[in-house]
Amino acid sequence: MISSEPEHEVIERQITKRLMSDPEALSGGVSLEVLVHRAVREEAPLLGRQASSELTRRILANVSGLGPLEEMLEDTNVSDILINGPGPVWIERRGCLEQTEVELDEASIMQFVERMIGPLGRRVDRCSPIVDARLPDGSRVNVVVSPLAVDGPAVSIRRFGSRQLSLSEFCSGSVCDLLVSAVRERRNIVVFGGTGAGKTTLLNALARAIPPTERVITIEDTAELKLGLPNMVRLEVRHENSEGVGSVTTRELLRTALRMRPDRIVVGEVRGSETLDMLMAMNTGHSGSLSTCHANGPDDALRRLETMTLLGDTDLPLSAIRSQLGSAVDLLVGVQRCPDGKRLVTSVSVVDETGGDVSASPLEK
Structure with missing residues (x-):
């Protein structure tokens, strides 16, 4: 690794600034990597091979990538990268939050944001201050800018x-066997937990028990x-474009999925009227379906599902x-994240309907 001596940082900053201010050089016939390598050799001819390669990598990340964030994205132990405005970058590594030595100013943050969402046809500004997007590697990014993000x-x-x-x-062997049997017996399962608890990861693990002969439609x-x-089709919600049109909701995709001859439907997360x-899909021949929702316990999950159903344009009474x-x-x-970062199943409950009410009775806890 290159040392963090000031002269190396100065060279990195100078070469990055020079290349960023010379678009003709960047669009020429010579590859960017060759240009950066030449610049490093010119500015620091006495630098060793390993240090020179590291400096070249960092400058390439600054010019065409996400700068110091690149290294964090390449670390397989990092699950979240968090920027709270100008200042230090935070990460979650192995389930624990930590402050990094990387500090960004507002101009650098917006430059990286543009590089992330620009190629996806998205934009973020004062008129459209919130954006959600998926990066090419599958990572999910959320950006909030002024005036909503105060700092x-x-x-x-x-x-x-x-x-x-x-x-x-x-989970333990007995709970694991119970859940595998439930999936194979085509039980409809909803995974619940808090933010970052591991709901999607657990859903992945459950779905691997689905027989390969079945056709599965996923909606996320x-x-x-x-x-x-x-035999699987993956559908993804499309958010409105910069003109405010073109959105396709989870609800629309659910209705489309029903026309695609699914054996099972897997909805990444339900949040509203969908x-x-x-x-209704679970009740009309698509048993064995899976989904997740945010909730703190089984009874809370039932109430959340009720409330989200009532958000739709329906006149159904609560009893229905x-x-x-x-x-x-x-x-x-139920799934939760432990203080050491490990995710564990906390409860398995069966849903009962008696006297016009629904309740959750624990099978395993």
Whole structure:
């Protein structure tokens, strides 16, 4: 690794500034890597090979990539990269938050934001101060700028590890066997937990118990699921473009999925009125479907599903919604993140409907 001596930082800054201010050189016939390598040799001819290569890599990241964020994105132990405005960058590594030595000013943050979302046809500015997008590597990025972000642009990048966790890493053998049997017996399952608890990761692990002979349609706000099934279609919500048109919602994709001859439908997360469509799909021959929602416990998950269903343009009474919910959802599986960063299944509950009400009874805890 190159040392952090000031002269190296000065050289890095000078070459980066020179190349960024010379668009003709960047668009010429010579590759950017060759240009940077030449510049490093000119500015620091006595630099050793390893230090020179490291300096070249950092300048390339500054000019064409995400600068110091590149190294964080390449670290497989980093799950979240958090920028709270000008100042230090925070990361979550192995489940624990830590402050890095990297500090960014507002201009650098906005430059990196533009590089992330520009190629995706998205924009963020005072008129459109919030944007969600998916990077080419599958990472999910959320950006909030002024006037909503008071202290400067806030950026949250959620990375998804290349290693897929097995179900046995979430729970004991008996619970694992119970959940595998539930999936294979085509029980409808909703995974619940807090933000960052591991809901999507657990959903991935559960879905790997689906037989390869079945056709599965996945619907997600941001494509994260990696099920590895041979007969699968992945659908992703499309947000409105810079002109405010062209959006395709989860609800629309659910209705489309029903016309695609699915054996099972997997909805990454239900957040609103699409909950009713999901429950109706579960009740109309698409058993074995899976989804997630934000909730703190099984009873809270049921109330959340009720509330989200009521958000839709429906005149169904609460009793009818509870009837749908009671007959649609078979199991509620809770997951949480422990202080050491490990994700664990905290409860498995069966959904019961009695006397016009729905409740969750624990099977395993």
